Amino acid sequence: MVDDTWLKTDLPLLCAIVEVEAEGSPGWMIDQNEVLERADLTLDQDEWIRAVMRLQGGGYIVANVLRGGGGVMSCIVNGSLEPGRRATGQWPPDDAYLSLIQVINERIDAAPDEPTKGRLRGALDGVLGVGRDIGVDVTAEWLKRITMG
Numbered sequence: 001m002v003d004d005t006w007l008k009t010d011l012p013l014l015c016a017i018v019e020v021e022a023e024g025s026p027g028w029m030i031d032q033n034e035v036l037e038r039a040d041l042t043l044d045q046d047e048w049i050r051a052v053m054r055l056q057g058g059g060y061i062v063a064n065v066l067r068g069g070g071g072v073m074s075c076i077v078n079g080s081l082e083p084g085r086r087a088t089g090q091w092p093p094d095d096a097y098l099s100l101i102q103v104i105n106e107r108i109d110a111a112p113d114e115p116t117k118g119r120l121r122g123a124l125d126g127v128l129g130v131g132r133d134i135g136v137d138v139t140a141e142w143l144k145r146i147t148m149g
Contacts, residue, residue, distance in 0.1 A: 009051050011087070012039040014060055018080045018088045029064075031106040049075050060084030092147070096139040101127060 002122045016039035022032050043051065052075035060083050066074040078126060084092035093099040104124045110115040127135055 004101070005051070005054070009041065009043070009047075010054055012041060013051050014080070015039065015054055015088045016041075017055075017061060017077055018085060018090050021079050022090075030079065032077070035077065045065055045074075052077060055084070058083070060087060092143050095136075096143055097127075097132060097135040100139055 013035065016035045017030055019038055020034050024030065032048060036048070049072050051070070052061070052063050053059045053065065056065070056075075061080050061083055062078040064076045064078065065072055065088055066076070080088075080090075082091060091139065101124065102125065108117050108120045111120055130138070
């Protein structure tokens with residue numbers, strides 16, 4: 001049976017890459033040791049190369065692959081791409097309206113008391129009551145404002 005490299009290695013590595021990239025200077029390469037430390041992973045150079053190449057091949061990150069001697073000598077991570085940011089929850093959802101409904105339902109389930117649940121149900125009724133077209137338009141405009149200032 002093949003190990004689940006996505007959950008054990010690739011996703012934690014991707015999350016760490018996105019975090020380090022967000023905190024770093026634009027245009028600089030992302031430090032391998034910082035990523036591994038942030039991901040709480042211990043990978044030798046071959047394991048690092050394989051993981052980076054999987055993430056790059058999946059369209060999650062941008063990396064420079066340095067080849068020589070008939071193989072890959074090193075991989076330098078330059079940053080994340082939209083699919084990588086989506087996979088780590090750092091990109092807006094495709095359907096923000098449905099996402100809003102899902103979040104409200106989750107908050108209702110987690111609410112500590114009935115008055116809070118009642119207020120959240122009222123908010124959900126309002127969101128559902130305006131309809132999908134208006135809800136999508138309002139949610140999209142709100143996302144645009146918070147992401148673009």
